[in-house]
Amino acid sequence: MIDQKASELGRLLGQSEEYKTLLRASERMKEDATCRQLLAEVERIAQDIERAAQEGREPAKDQVEKYDRALQSVQANPVYQQVVAAQANFEKLMAKVNARIYEGMKQGAASPIITLG
Numbered sequence: 001m002i003d004q005k006a007s008e009l010g011r012l013l014g015q016s017e018e019y020k021t022l023l024r025a026s027e028r029m030k031e032d033a034t035c036r037q038l039l040a041e042v043e044r045i046a047q048d049i050e051r052a053a054q055e056g057r058e059p060a061k062d063q064v065e066k067y068d069r070a071l072q073s074v075q076a077n078p079v080y081q082q083v084v085a086a087q088a089n090f091e092k093l094m095a096k097v098n099a100r101i102y103e104g105m106k107q108g109a110a111s112p113i114i115t116l117g
Helices: 002-014 017-031 033-054 061-076 078-110
Strands: none
Touching: 002 078, 017 033, 017 078, 033 061, 033 078, 061 078
């Protein structure tokens, strides 16, 4: 019964406007060459900084500044901003869903009657 309800919830979430908007925004980001390039640059610099840290070295100041500039460029990109906004809206929906599930669990735990249907 729980599997069925979870599957139904997943289906409904997949049909939600928040999820559809997130999928569209993510797809636009994948198709946007500028955004992909900016994200790749941020990832490359982050890996360089991480590598230095793993080797016990302090990352170079210019490398950290380069990372900050690259990150600011990504965050200023309108396609990326749409993804962030869509993700935030979907996370709000999921927080509401999780709160309802938790409330249902509390009610179920307090109930002396066992129901599976």
